[in-house]
Amino acid sequence: MTTFSANLGFLWADLPLPDAIRAAKAAGFDAVECHWPYDTPAEHVAAALAETGLTMLGLNTLRGKAGENGLAALPDREPEARAEIDRAVDYARRIGCGSVHVMAGFAEGDQAHQTFLGNLDYACRAARPHGITILIEPLNRYDAPGYFLRTSDQAASIIAAIPHDNLALMFDCYHLQIMEGDLSRRLAAHREIIGHVQIASVPDRGTPDHGELDYRHIMAVLRDLGWERPLGAEYKPQQPTDQTLGWLPVLRSV
Ligand SMILES: O=C(O)C(=O)[C@@H](O)CO
Ligand SMILES: [Mg+2]
Numbered sequence: 001m002t003t004f005s006a007n008l009g010f011l012w013a014d015l016p017l018p019d020a021i022r023a024a025k026a027a028g029f030d031a032v033e034c035h036w037p038y039d040t041p042a043e044h045v046a047a048a049l050a051e052t053g054l055t056m057l058g059l060n061t062l063r064g065k066a067g068e069n070g071l072a073a074l075p076d077r078e079p080e081a082r083a084e085i086d087r088a089v090d091y092a093r094r095i096g097c098g099s100v101h102v103m104a105g106f107a108e109g110d111q112a113h114q115t116f117l118g119n120l121d122y123a124c125r126a127a128r129p130h131g132i133t134i135l136i137e138p139l140n141r142y143d144a145p146g147y148f149l150r151t152s153d154q155a156a157s158i159i160a161a162i163p164h165d166n167l168a169l170m171f172d173c174y175h176l177q178i179m180e181g182d183l184s185r186r187l188a189a190h191r192e193i194i195g196h197v198q199i200a201s202v203p204d205r206g207t208p209d210h211g212e213l214d215y216r217h218i219m220a221v222l223r224d225l226g227w228e229r230p231l232g233a234e235y236k237p238q239q240p241t242d243q244t245l246g247w248l249p250v251l252r253s254v
Helices: 017-026 042-052 078-095 110-130 152-161 173-179 183-189 215-224 247-252
Strands: 004-007 031-033 058-060 099-101 133-136 167-172 194-199 231-233
Touching: 004 247, 017 031, 017 042, 042 078, 058 078, 078 099, 078 110, 110 133, 110 152, 110 167, 133 152, 133 194, 152 167, 167 173, 173 183, 173 194, 183 215, 194 215, 215 247
Parallel strands: 004 031, 004 231, 058 099, 099 133, 133 167, 167 194, 194 231
Antiparallel strands: none
């Protein structure tokens, strides 16, 4: 049976994070993940996770100044990028969270590529003692124009260049359908380096039961590939989240 993680960056985003965790539990999710939890003391999050029995699967590094979308590929910003990596790994460690998405930022060119490699090497070393995986995620050109990481092949070549086994691809079906399509073959081609899968409808980033992607098919592909971890529901609810969950029992029963 496919299981699902509620992305609390979008779902129940109006609630304090501990209450969002409780809401996800009450709605029947199997796990949670978030974007930027740092305004909430880690012990409050850890307590809500312990109370509900849910695991926080992932969180992001902070994006930087207003208008920025991560720092890790920005030349000459290594001290800040690495401080954010340290902050994220420490927070993840304190709440028992297994992965940290290191956000690349708006950049291009070889210097950005080299900077990203250096910062990812640093992140993998910082995360390893805590059993934490570092994730990198291609984002689509419409939501994040100018973002350094755009395709699954680019992510794969970066992962291949880093000599650590705790670096993986966040395969967000929403972004990669927009950028590349051909998702069944993309999932198979990159199966070995995928660390997490996220879902939402395309193109409107709504509930995963409509739009140009049929997630019943994607779920069958993932099952055939031996994928058994929760899929991250990272969609933007157009109504209060509790009123948008009709898709959950439907996809769960597939
Ligand atoms: O936008 C997404 O997709 C994410 O997963 C975020 O964590 C990064 O913006
Ligand atoms: Mg995503």
